[in-house]
Amino acid sequence: MDLIANHISHRFGDLAVLDDVSFTVGAGEVVAIVGPSGCGKSTLLSILGGLLQPNSGAPELRGAPPADSLNPLTFVFQDFALLPWATVEENVEFPLLHTQLSAVQRRALVDDALRRTGLTDFRQTYPKQLSGGMRQRVGISRALAVKPAILLMDEPLSALDSQTRELLMEDFVRLLADGGMGAVYVTHNLEEAARLADRIVVLSRRPGRIREVVTVPMTRAARGEAAAREKLLALQNQIWSLIRNEAIDAEREVQHA
Amino acid sequence: MLDRATTESAAKDATTRRVRFRGAGFVPASSRFGGWIALALVIAIWQAAGSVGLVNPLFLPAPSAIARAIYQLAISGALWQHLSASLLRIGVGWLLGTAAGVAVGFAIGLSRLARSVGITFISALFPIPKIALLPLLILWLGIGEEPKIATIALGVFFSTAISVYSGVDAVPRNLIRMAQSFNVPFATIVRKVIWPGALPAILAGFRITASVALLLVVSAEMIGAQYGIGAFVLQAGNLMQTDQLLAGVVILSVFGLAVGKVIGWLEMRLLHWR
Numbered sequence: 001m002d003l004i005a006n007h008i009s010h011r012f013g014d015l016a017v018l019d020d021v022s023f024t025v026g027a028g029e030v031v032a033i034v035g036p037s038g039c040g041k042s043t044l045l046s047i048l049g050g051l052l053q054p055n056s057g058a059p060e061l062r063g064a065p066p067a068d069s070l071n072p073l074t075f076v077f078q079d080f081a082l083l084p085w086a087t088v089e090e091n092v093e094f095p096l097l098h099t100q101l102s103a104v105q106r107r108a109l110v111d112d113a114l115r116r117t118g119l120t121d122f123r124q125t126y127p128k129q130l131s132g133g134m135r136q137r138v139g140i141s142r143a144l145a146v147k148p149a150i151l152l153m154d155e156p157l158s159a160l161d162s163q164t165r166e167l168l169m170e171d172f173v174r175l176l177a178d179g180g181m182g183a184v185y186v187t188h189n190l191e192e193a194a195r196l197a198d199r200i201v202v203l204s205r206r207p208g209r210i211r212e213v214v215t216v217p218m219t220r221a222a223r224g225e226a227a228a229r230e231k232l233l234a235l236q237n238q239i240w241s242l243i244r245n246e247a248i249d250a251e252r253e254v255q256h257a
Numbered sequence: 258m259l260d261r262a263t264t265e266s267a268a269k270d271a272t273t274r275r276v277r278f279r280g281a282g283f284v285p286a287s288s289r290f291g292g293w294i295a296l297a298l299v300i301a302i303w304q305a306a307g308s309v310g311l312v313n314p315l316f317l318p319a320p321s322a323i324a325r326a327i328y329q330l331a332i333s334g335a336l337w338q339h340l341s342a343s344l345l346r347i348g349v350g351w352l353l354g355t356a357a358g359v360a361v362g363f364a365i366g367l368s369r370l371a372r373s374v375g376i377t378f379i380s381a382l383f384p385i386p387k388i389a390l391l392p393l394l395i396l397w398l399g400i401g402e403e404p405k406i407a408t409i410a411l412g413v414f415f416s417t418a419i420s421v422y423s424g425v426d427a428v429p430r431n432l433i434r435m436a437q438s439f440n441v442p443f444a445t446i447v448r449k450v451i452w453p454g455a456l457p458a459i460l461a462g463f464r465i466t467a468s469v470a471l472l473l474v475v476s477a478e479m480i481g482a483q484y485g486i487g488a489f490v491l492q493a494g495n496l497m498q499t500d501q502l503l504a505g506v507v508i509l510s511v512f513g514l515a516v517g518k519v520i521g522w523l524e525m526r527l528l529h530w531r
Contacts, residue, residue: 051434071439081435085453085530094449095439126530146439 001063001072001149002026003184008047008057009207010040016207017043020057023201023213025150027063028179030220032193033186035203035211036243036250041186042078042154044208048184049073049152065149066180070099074148078155080135082127082142089114089123092142113145117171133164140171151183157192165192172196173220190236195223202239205246212242318500326504335489340508342484343474346402350409351470358414358466359459362421366455367447372422379418387412388476395481405477412473413466420462424455457531460524467516471509 003025010018017040025031033041046052048059050073065072075081082091092113096106114120117137127135136156143151156172157165169192176183176196187193193200200214216235222228300320306312307319314322330336364371365379387408394404428451436446478487486505493501 049438051438073438075435075438077431077435079431081431083432083450083453085528094436095441097449098440098442098445128530 001061001065003048003073003150003182004060004062005044005048006057006060008044008054008059010043010047010052010054010056018047018054019207019209021203021208021210022057023210024062025182025184027149028182029199030176030183030185030197032197032200033184033203034188034190034193034200034239034243035208036205036247037188038206038250039203039246040206040208041188041203044203045075045152045154045184045186049075051075066147069147069149070101071095071146072149074143074146074151076136076139076143076151076153076156078158080127080132080139080159082135082138084127086126087123088119088125088127088130088138088141091127091138092119092145095142095146109145109147113141116144116175117141131164132160133168136160136164136168137171140168140175144175148181151181151185153183153185155187156185158188169195173224177220190239191232193239194232194235196220200239202242204243205250214239315497315499318503322500323503323507326498326500327507330501330504336508339484339486339489339505342482342488343478343486346405346409346477346485347470347474349402350406350474351413351466353406354410354413354470355417355463355466357410358417358462359421361414362418363425363447363451365418365422366425367451375418375422379415383415383419387473388480391477391480400481405474405482408477409470409473412469416466416469417459417462420458420465421455424458424462425451427458428454457524457528460520460528463523464517464520467520468513471513471516475509 005021005023008018008021009016021040021044023031033044035041043052047054050059061072083094086094089110092110093106096109099106101109110123111120114123117140119134119137119141122130122134127138130138136159139156157168160168172183173196175181183196185193185196194216197216198220200216202211202214203209204211214235216223216232218228218231223232303312303317304320307314307317307322312319318326327336330339361371361375365375366372390411391404391408394407398404398407432450432454433446436450441449474485475487475490478485479491482488486509490502490505490509493499493505
C-alpha cells in the first residue's frame, strides 16, 4: 500500500502553513520529513493520517493494505499519548477493543507487541511509573498491535534524552528492517533522518514547500558500519546547507512572535 | 601593592564555610495527627472555659453539654427522626441533581449545540440562590417533600453540570486524537477516554455539591418542615436551647465530614493512577 500526498496545501486562518506538497511513500518505504521549525511537518503528518482536513489537495492510498492490518495508518506520538489510568497492557489493547477480535486474539496481539518492544515484564505497570523511553515503547507497542502498513511518527524521540533516543533508534531500525512496514518519520534531527529513512523530504520555511527529496544511497543495514558514517555525515551536511539559513530565519521569527 | 592584596584575598578565600540552607517551607504537607490534636485542644479550652464559668452557657454551651444533648436526642429517638428526614431529602435531591448535572455536563462537553444553549442557561441561572426559588417550588409542587428535594436537586445540578463539562474540556486533546487515529468509535472514546479523564473534576465537584446539598436542606427545612436537622436547629434556637442548637450543628458537621471521607475513599479507589 502506498501513501500519497497529493498537492496538499493548508492554512490556519491567515497563516499559510503548507503549499502544494506532493510525494509518495511506497510500500515498506521509510520517508523522513525535515525542515525548519514551523514549516508544517507535524501538520503534514496529521493531514496524511486523516486527523486534519487540508484546505486543498488530499492524502490518498493506493493499493490494498496487508490483510491482517487493523489500522493501516498508525501514529506514534511525540508525547506518547498514553492513557494514564490504564496499565501498559490496557494501553496496548485499547485500539483493539472496538475490533471484532475475540479476547484470546486480542491477548495474542498484545503479547506479541509487548514482546517485540521488551515490555512483557511491565504489562501491569502504569505510565507514571515508567521512564520517558519506556513510555514511548508502550506507544510503539500499541502501534505494532494493530499491524500497521505505515507508521506515522511525529518526532517520536524528541522528548527523550540522548541515550534513550539512541536505544529507541536501534529499536526502530530493527522493527523496520524487514520492509514489511513503511513509515513517515517527522523530525528536526537530521542524524535520525539519515539513519532511518530511505528518502528525506526537505521542506522549506513556512509555508512549507518541498525543497528537495534526498535519497539515502545505502541500505539501513549498511548504515551501522563505520565506513558509512562519513557518507551519512556528508548527507546530513548537504541537507543542513539546504535549510540552515531558513532555520535561522525561522528561529528569529519564533523568538519575535 | 597589588600582589599583597591578591595574597590577602587568597588567604581569605582559603577558609571554608557552609552554604546556608534556603530551601525550607512551601511544601504542601500536613502532619497526620496535627489537625486532631488542634481540635482536641480547642475543645479542651472551650470545656475548661465553660466549667470555670468564663463563658455563659446560654451563649456558648460547653462541649459536654452538647454531647449530653446529642445523647438525649439519640435515646429519645428524635435524632433518627430528624436525621432520617434530612438524609432522605439530601439523598434523593443529590442523586436527581447529580444525574441531571452529569447528563447535561457531558452533553455540553461533547456537543457544540448543547454547549451554546446550555452554557447560556447555566450562566443565567447558576448565580440565583436556589433557596429563593423554594416558595415558587412550593407553589408548583405543593407543601410536601417535593419542593425541598427540588431545591436541593437544583442547587446540585448546576454545580455538577459545570464541574462535568469543565472536566470534559480538561481531558487532554492528544488522548482523543490518539483514539481517533485508531478509528475508535465515539461511544468508546467517551467511555474509555473522556469519562476517566473527566473523573477527577467530577469527584471534586461531588465534594462541592455535597456541601451545597447540606446547606440547602438546612435552609429548606428552616423555611418549611416539621422534621429535619434544619427544622430542629431552628426550633431549638427559637426556644433558646443553645445546647440542642449546637447539637444539631455538630450533627451537620459530622455528616459533612462523613461525606468528605466517602468521596476521599472514592478518589483513592478510582483515581489511584494519579
